Amino acid sequence: MDETRLRVPEWTKPLWDVVVVGGGNAGLVAALSANDAGAAVLLLERAPHHMRGGNTRHTRNIRCVHRKDEFYTGDYLFDELWRDLCNVGDGPSDEELARFTVADSETIPAWMSAHGVRWQPPLRGTLHLGRTNRFFLGGGKALLNTYYREVERRRNITVVYEAMVSEFIFDGDTCTGVVVRHGDVDYQVRTKAVVATSGGFEANIEWLRRYWGDGVDNYVIRGTPYNDGLVLARLYDAGAATAGQEKGFHAVALDARSPRFDGGIATRLDSVPFGIVVNRDGERFYDEGEDVWPKRYAIWGRKIAEQPDQIAYCLWDSKVQGLFLPPMFGATTGDTIGDVATQLGLDVTRVEKTVAEFNAAIVPGGSFDPTDLDTCRTTGLRPDKTHWAQPLDTPPFFGIPMRPGITFTYMGVKVDRHARVVRVDGSPFRNVFAGGEIMSGNILSSGYLAGFGLTIGSVWGRLAGTEAARYGH
Amino acid sequence: MATDTTLPAAATEDRHETSLHALVREAERQLIICNACRYCEGLCAVFPALERRTVLGTGDVLQLANLCHDCRACYDACMYAPPHEFAINPPAILSAARLQSYQRYLWPRRVPRLFRGRIGVFTGMVLATIFCIAIAWVTSGPEALFRGPANGAYSPYEVIPYEPFFLMGLLPAVFAAVITYLAGRAYWREIGGRPAGAGRVVPLLKAIWHSMALTNQRGGGADCHYPRDDKPSPARRRLHITLVAGYGLCVVSTLSAAFLQDILHIDPPYPVLSVPVLSGTLGGIGITIGCIGLVMLKKDSSEATSVAEMNIKDYGLLSALFFLATTGLFTLMVRATAAYPLVLVIHMASVMLFTAMAPYSKLIHAVFRFQALVRDEMEAAAEQARRR
Numbered sequence: 001m002d003e004t005r006l007r008v009p010e011w012t013k014p015l016w017d018v019v020v021v022g023g024g025n026a027g028l029v030a031a032l033s034a035n036d037a038g039a040a041v042l043l044l045e046r047a048p049h050h051m052r053g054g055n056t057r058h059t060r061n062i063r064c065v066h067r068k069d070e071f072y073t074g075d076y077l078f079d080e081l082w083r084d085l086c087n088v089g090d091g092p093s094d095e096e097l098a099r100f101t102v103a104d105s106e107t108i109p110a111w112m113s114a115h116g117v118r119w120q121p122p123l124r125g126t127l128h129l130g131r132t133n134r135f136f137l138g139g140g141k142a143l144l145n146t147y148y149r150e151v152e153r154r155r156n157i158t159v160v161y162e163a164m165v166s167e168f169i170f171d172g173d174t175c176t177g178v179v180v181r182h183g184d185v186d187y188q189v190r191t192k193a194v195v196a197t198s199g200g201f202e203a204n205i206e207w208l209r210r211y212w213g214d215g216v217d218n219y220v221i222r223g224t225p226y227n228d229g230l231v232l233a234r235l236y237d238a239g240a241a242t243a244g245q246e247k248g249f250h251a252v253a254l255d256a257r258s259p260r261f262d263g264g265i266a267t268r269l270d271s272v273p274f275g276i277v278v279n280r281d282g283e284r285f286y287d288e289g290e291d292v293w294p295k296r297y298a299i300w301g302r303k304i305a306e307q308p309d310q311i312a313y314c315l316w317d318s319k320v321q322g323l324f325l326p327p328m329f330g331a332t333t334g335d336t337i338g339d340v341a342t343q344l345g346l347d348v349t350r351v352e353k354t355v356a357e358f359n360a361a362i363v364p365g366g367s368f369d370p371t372d373l374d375t376c377r378t379t380g381l382r383p384d385k386t387h388w389a390q391p392l393d394t395p396p397f398f399g400i401p402m403r404p405g406i407t408f409t410y411m412g413v414k415v416d417r418h419a420r421v422v423r424v425d426g427s428p429f430r431n432v433f434a435g436g437e438i439m440s441g442n443i444l445s446s447g448y449l450a451g452f453g454l455t456i457g458s459v460w461g462r463l464a465g466t467e468a469a470r471y472g473h
Numbered sequence: 474m475a476t477d478t479t480l481p482a483a484a485t486e487d488r489h490e491t492s493l494h495a496l497v498r499e500a501e502r503q504l505i506i507c508n509a510c511r512y513c514e515g516l517c518a519v520f521p522a523l524e525r526r527t528v529l530g531t532g533d534v535l536q537l538a539n540l541c542h543d544c545r546a547c548y549d550a551c552m553y554a555p556p557h558e559f560a561i562n563p564p565a566i567l568s569a570a571r572l573q574s575y576q577r578y579l580w581p582r583r584v585p586r587l588f589r590g591r592i593g594v595f596t597g598m599v600l601a602t603i604f605c606i607a608i609a610w611v612t613s614g615p616e617a618l619f620r621g622p623a624n625g626a627y628s629p630y631e632v633i634p635y636e637p638f639f640l641m642g643l644l645p646a647v648f649a650a651v652i653t654y655l656a657g658r659a660y661w662r663e664i665g666g667r668p669a670g671a672g673r674v675v676p677l678l679k680a681i682w683h684s685m686a687l688t689n690q691r692g693g694g695a696d697c698h699y700p701r702d703d704k705p706s707p708a709r710r711r712l713h714i715t716l717v718a719g720y721g722l723c724v725v726s727t728l729s730a731a732f733l734q735d736i737l738h739i740d741p742p743y744p745v746l747s748v749p750v751l752s753g754t755l756g757g758i759g760i761t762i763g764c765i766g767l768v769m770l771k772k773d774s775s776e777a778t779s780v781a782e783m784n785i786k787d788y789g790l791l792s793a794l795f796f797l798a799t800t801g802l803f804t805l806m807v808r809a810t811a812a813y814p815l816v817l818v819i820h821m822a823s824v825m826l827f828t829a830m831a832p833y834s835k836l837i838h839a840v841f842r843f844q845a846l847v848r849d850e851m852e853a854a855a856e857q858a859r860r861r
Contacts, residue, residue, distance in 0.1 A: 050554075050556060057552040118693070118694050118695050120514070120515025120693060121515070123514045123515060123521065124511075124514065124521065124524050135515070137515045137693050137695060138512060138515065138546060138547070138549070138692075138695070139510075139512030139513070139552075140512075140552065141549075141550050141552045142512075142546075142549065142550035142695070145549055145550070146695075149703075149704075259558055262552075264510070264552055265510050265512070266506045266510045266553065266559070267509070268509070322527055325508060325509055325527075326505065326508070326509075326527055328506050328509045
């Protein structure tokens, strides 16, 4: 037997004040907050060092209540953020917790700055969110690196990578420790309190299959492959109550050639409002010009998921080429729509018919404006395209295949106002807390507000860390 | 989706073109992903410049390559960095492209084998020193190399008289200036020159500020991620500024000496508390500190983001500058002793060699980087003018 296996790691020995499970944004904020409150913290990160941080790696900004400053182009106050939150999907799941989240968000940017985070002013790529959202310099991985550097500076926080929490050990309503698998060995770690910040289950294809059927085999998972929901499942086993809808997820339209996992932001597509979208059978199925793209970006994943074979194709012509970011894998090009359809494996006759009908249905006299809701529309189609409708008539033509890309799932554990995980019988565990995606279903039912995942992770990570420290220290 | 992967027939003739073409393709592959992501746009000028482009040609890549100050903050921030399958590593690919740009516009493009590498520097130094001794021997007689100073401290003209001394300084400088000018002109054309709608003066002034303060090496505020990718530190930036300031002081020393001598007709040697001696001493110390510090950082620099050949060029320039500065300081220290003539000829030889070889060394980066900064400011100005 390998000698290193016999040596028990130091971090398995103490009775910790707080064990944080999951080293993404919520986990790091929880660990730092618990440590700020004086607790000795063990942070267990499932991924290896280069993949640390879960889906925070792919984030870029946070949405908080604020007044205008050098990093925002305007005010964004409680009422407006609350209204925006109520307007997505079915609105907040738990109004009290959602109101608290919005109110507490106002203090988050200052907390982040105090813990080393740097910001960038709104530039070209961020301008459309420049008033409502605050952008951390360099994006999510830079944010994580900053927090991890801060964590490494603290004497009383220990981080372990490739540490998978496989069991919670309970004594009645109290968690006394966790079982950690690390380097093929299971270790028991004792703790006074636990914070679960381990994300959702969007990378667990079999779990998704329960709600979505075999269509999931055609879904792209945009983030970390480590979010398999193991911790969430263990908490359910221990009697935790569910918050959020089981089919609740955030999904966007992605390039079908994206990697199965972890492709992040780069494989997204911005071409939809400028062309038409057809399904496997060459038929249009939804208004491509319903609203400006940032506002409709997040509905197309679900729309494509509902189509046969979970695939769709965006087609455009050279008139609009260059008005949006070029797809990272390039586009299929051809001198005729039929040529592009052939290369994409579509029924040429059907696609040509769809395009011809679309071109014929365009209301004459519209004035094209790519930057705002314009007057170019079709009439008499089902569905109509209500803005930016221009005939596809100028070769070369372009096309790309699209798949649904899941960003994250909403269903998680129910929490109370102190971030304690609540059981099915309505009573909370005494010392098990949760923050971030694993409890986002308490706040979001469906739909999504850009940057609000980070808000939930920061507000609830901080609360969970502070409350856990109070309990454990 | 047809992407042309065949090389132009003419390019396959030339190894430089072939490797540059491959680099440009790889840079394009990576930068398209960067342009789809844009998380790095607050880090430096490279990413906003990238966002202005939807197509990337050779000129674009070489512009971005020289605009990059190698702070490596983007690598630290990148979730697509290796081992991710997208394998994004802008510092490395832009360094590799930058390295190609250093020789692309030079005449001759490849320095003759005899003058390349360590052997080349050694050969050059030996030849230049023999040349300087020969000049001293012929003009001042063999005794000039051994007798003590005429009164207290040596004047260089006791070893080599003014006219040959002046020519020995001037001729390599003229050669270097011509080569550098032609290279700069060719580079400026390749990166597109001045875009329509851009002014000249304001972009030039801004570029001067950026090149002096190294604003693009701050990683957008967190500071330079060199030498360790995961530990921001101001060390490299400060050492580089120290080195450049030292170099500038040495130029002040030379010019002020010329002024004293040719305008005010005060001949050397100059007292310790004079502009030429003070600025030369401080400058020499600045260069020495800068060189030692930068070499120490480089030894610790992360392999993932470094290009080995670029490191060789960096070490070459830093050791040459170190040698130049220390022999210069040494001539000041020994100017009252009989060792002066020998130290002076060695310093003279190194000045001549360094000046003549400067365009072929890493020093050329200063020219292309400055031009890239000017071009970038002009692009930004032209874009603003278009928006208005």
